Amino acid sequence: MEGFLQKAKASSAVIATLDGATKSRVLRKMADALEEEMESILQANAKDMAAAEENELSSALKDRLFLDEKRVEAMARSLREIAALREPVGRVLEGWRNDANLRIEKVSVPIGVVGVIYESRPNVTADVGALCFKSGNVAILKGGKEAEHSNRAIAEVLQGVLEAEGLPREIISLLPDSSREGVAYLIRQDRYVDLIVPRGGETLIRYVSENATVPVVKHDKGLxxxxxxxxxxxxxxxxxxxxxxxxxxxxxxxxxxxxxxxxxxxxxxxxxxxxxxxxxxxxxxxxxxxxxxxxxxxxxxxxxxxxxxxxxxxxxxxxxxxxxxxxxxxxxxxxxxxxxxxxxxxxxxxxxxxxxxxxxxxxxxxxxxxAFGFGAEVGISTNKLHARGPMGINELTTYKYKIYGEGQTR
Amino acid sequence: MEGFLQKAKASSAVIATLDGATKSRVLRKMADALEEEMESILQANAKDMAAAEENELSSALKDRLFLDEKRVEAMARSLREIAALREPVGRVLEGWRNDANLRIEKVSVPIGVVGVIYESRPNVTADVGALCFKSGNVAILKGGKEAEHSNRAIAEVLQGVLEAEGLPREIISLLPDSSREGVAYLIRQDRYVDLIVPRGGETLIRYVSENATVPVVKHDKGLxxxxxxxxxxxxxxxxxxxxxxxxxxxxxxxxxxxxxxxxxxxxxxxxxxxxxxxxxxxxxxxxxxxxxxxxxxxxxxxxxxxxxxxxxxxxxxxxxxxxxxxxxxxxxxxxxxxxxxxxxxxxxxxxxxxxxxxxxxxxxxxxxxxAFGFGAEVGISTNKLHARGPMGINELTTYKYKIYGEGQTR
The missing domain is CATH 3.40.309.10 (Aldehyde Dehydrogenase; Chain A, domain 2)
Structure with missing residues (x-):
């Protein structure tokens, strides 16, 4: 796992500085690839559906899990929509001159390495992977066990495009150890991971909040x-x-x-x-x-x-x-x-x-x-800090100050 | 402690909705009161200085701890400067109409209850208390043991003004149990506390990051x-x-x-x-x-x-x-x-x-x-999330979405 996280961290320097046009082009290729690899995705999903049948999952859960051609096409369409969103990195959020005549710019930048823990619907794998990519972040995805084959098939399609484009495949990956221990390890690796977004039941969210050393943006209950x-x-x-x-x-x-x-x-x-x-x-x-x-x-x-x-x-x-x-x-x-x-x-x-x-x-x-007009969402934050409410690509950025001087000292 | 935190949380509803003019007026009264109570503050500081002598603190530490008339006047001046800053609550950060013609406004609001852990210089007690007040937050302050008497004297002056103005004294308070156990308790009370800002040595910051369930914005080392x-x-x-x-x-x-x-x-x-x-x-x-x-x-x-x-x-x-x-x-x-x-x-x-x-x-x-032009600062964040770099009053706010409809449904 540590080797994987090191590679993920190293990849974040690559994706963080990739220009917007290239990112959009790669995302459109990913959309095409999802449609081209339709068969392998549906076959993988059939395995998950068979297991769901065997484990007697509720019909609501099975519906969330199920993929057909239309749903894979919707997934591809969503990636194309994300590709078309306005570039979230490099927005000048504020800018001013200070008393020393330094020109200070507050500029949006990627967060770095983002871990997302979620359940059921396999399209989340494509959506969240694409949202992280568009915003210049490395995505480490941990989906539900019930969607294991589907998620792996989808991630492999996305990684295939990354490799064909000469980009590190770690930019979008599934957590290699998806066990409870794997999650417990991930949420304490603040050396490598910059943000954890848990989406799911109260128990998961409570567990992550109580044990993470990595900052957490919760997608908690709505009462x-x-x-x-x-x-x-x-x-x-x-x-x-x-x-x-x-x-x-x-x-x-x-x-x-x-x-x-x-x-x-x-x-x-x-x-x-x-x-x-x-x-x-x-x-x-x-x-x-x-x-x-x-x-x-x-x-x-x-x-x-x-x-x-x-x-x-x-x-x-x-x-x-x-x-x-x-x-x-x-x-x-x-x-x-x-x-x-x-x-x-x-x-x-x-x-x-x-x-x-x-x-x-x-x-x-x-x-x-x-509904807010953000395009797809990573989740709805019930945190008060960093991001509150719907989290789109802009909420997957932080900022830095760029300061332009002419020799100023204090 | 729990009773205290409940009162702090309850007070946050009072300070959060206090208007800007009132907050500025109260801050100027606090500045006046610091000057009027000069004697009691200097007497309390003398006790800390005597203990510092006894405990053989370094001359650098003693200099940071020491207060005289000029330094108390500087503290008061800093409060007047904070009073004069532009109101940080209620800024419309963004606004738009969505596809359903809802009018959506992203508006700055206070964070809630903010715990700040710091060392040495007693002026931090006044500065951070005032910054939290100006930004509509309840401040729970935990200063260093070496400045105990000075911090208590300063906090009492500020609380005296709060009470005279009919406001709950819990709006600016010292952590009642300032022991290590008190801190350990505080950083896990996410029911009552919305943010912890640790300023100090690496050990403190590591301890807080590893054990807090409350979100943390670190003021870590600068290499x-x-x-x-x-x-x-x-x-x-x-x-x-x-x-x-x-x-x-x-x-x-x-x-x-x-x-x-x-x-x-x-x-x-x-x-x-x-x-x-x-x-x-x-x-x-x-x-x-x-x-x-x-x-x-x-x-x-x-x-x-x-x-x-x-x-x-x-x-x-x-x-x-x-x-x-x-x-x-x-x-x-x-x-x-x-x-x-x-x-x-x-x-x-x-x-x-x-x-x-x-x-x-x-x-x-x-x-x-x-130097950035923010006025006084709560600290310099080395976090990537929520606030990065110098943290002023605006960084002590979060936001909410106010949504104005005319009967819209989905």
Missing amino acids: CHTYVHRAADQEMALKIALNAKCDRPGVCNAMETLLVDRAIARDFLPKAYEAFRAAGTELRADEEACGIIDAALAAEEDWDTEYLANILAVKVVENIDEAITHIRRHGSGHSEAIITEDYRAAEKFLDEVDAACVYVNASTRFTDGG | CHTYVHRAADQEMALKIALNAKCDRPGVCNAMETLLVDRAIARDFLPKAYEAFRAAGTELRADEEACGIIDAALAAEEDWDTEYLANILAVKVVENIDEAITHIRRHGSGHSEAIITEDYRAAEKFLDEVDAACVYVNASTRFTDGG
Whole structure:
């Protein structure tokens, strides 16, 4: 492993200084190669699917794992989109002259060696590899065991292009030892690795945070709230709440708890009840809400549960302050929304709620690199430092100061 | 301790939303209070000085510890300067409309609760407390044991102003348990603490990096090089090298190693030898340089040693590539300089050297929040993530996305 990490580190000097046009050209070749090697990728995926069958994985997991021609083509298309994004390295973020007349430029540069730990969907291997490449970083990828053959086939296609272009194949690699011990080793190699991005269950993220010496940008859970303020347009509130909960209940930007202002609860809740019942949503409500609609009584732990399913917790709050207090206590700092026509309430919510993304009159489902316009995403950071919210190629860069003098001394 | 951290976390909601004018006014009151309480601060400092005498601290350490009227006045002046800085919270860093016509704004916000671990100079207590306050953060300060009384007196003055203004005193506090166990506890409380900034010796920084679950921005060592390229203006090179080494040898942005291009070594080194001899600098040179000047032969570990003293390692390199390779291997990613009149060499050095600050024709001594124009600094980050190089008030903020909709769903 140490030999591998040394090579990865050494390769980072090569990719860091590669020009943007070359990187885009190589990415387009990778896209072509994925389509050309369709057969070998689908064969590898068939092995993973057979194992999934044998291990009786859920149909949801099998669907995430499955590849067909259309999905491989989508993977190639995604690489071409990444190739077309604006060059993230070398952006002048700020620039000024200091008192000594030095010209100081703050310029974006690659981070170096980035380790990404993720699960299931094999397209992540291609996407994250390409995002790291575009931003001048070496990618060390650790996918899930269930997608082992698919990930290896995809990585080999990408590495084949790197080699054909005379670039080190370590620029995009799978972690050679993908066991638990391999991960434990990787996250403590701050000599070689500059960033770890864990995407996955709470246990993985907690383990990585507690044991890493390499800096970590977490892709942690999303416990998102939508607060229907007393001055809400109730029809809009219904539409947004339904979308936030039901569009894709299994993702991190889905709503888990609906907060309803007491002043409108008797009016709004019955309408919400009908709408969610029609959508097949299971409702768990606090006592006050249960007095208005026919829902199961929520337990204390419901306020802290990321259901990742078509279940919704419902609570009546006295006013915006109680809503903000509830969110401060139970939210995960991911995405929070208020529905209101009231200017002061909107401003207060945006200012006082501490989350990566705070919304007025829109669905939390928009917290997403694609929806933000970043192109593909590495993940959605629930860290407060370095990157917060959707992480695209710009969030895979850091900066350095370039300082131009004419002999200045202090 | 947990009760204290809970209060600190709760206070962060208060300071985070305090408006800029109020924060500036409170900071100016703190400056006034430091001057008004001059006597009690000097008395507390006298206790620390007596203990320093007893414990036979070096005269350099005693000088760092010592306070007199002038130094307390300088502390107050620094607070007034921080008060006058541009409000760091609420800056709109970017803004755009996405495809769904949502208006997205990326806005600077405070980080939350910031723990800073530092040594010796008591003015750091006032400076860092004020920088955190200005940027809307709660500061938990852990100074050195040798400055215990001085730090407590200063913190009490600041807290007195907070209380008089109806603000929680926990907004600026000393860590209640300042023992090693107290620090060990603090750095693992990611529930309450958002960032740890360790400033100090390598052992402290290593300990914090290895054991913290809270994100860490290191203020690590500076092993800085100056490379005199073959196309250098040699007179300028001499002036810059002398300044980088001798102006203040004990600080992290001082030069430790001088790299000299082989093509000019026979011409440049004798002049450098004379100049450094006159400045009392001890030279440790590689074999080739020793063939030209009368210096001690450097050992392998000299290339990795941050002398923090008037000692300089000297090495002859074949060309710019060897210089960059040497820096990649031995540099600490802090500040690196090339002296050259050659455009391509300058560009190559700026692009390929991976450090927080890379200079052409200037002294590495400029890596400093004050010299950059940031006002006072929390430290100089040798992290690659979040903040790199001098950390001022803007580096004590993170961001959130405020998203303004009109009913958008996905």
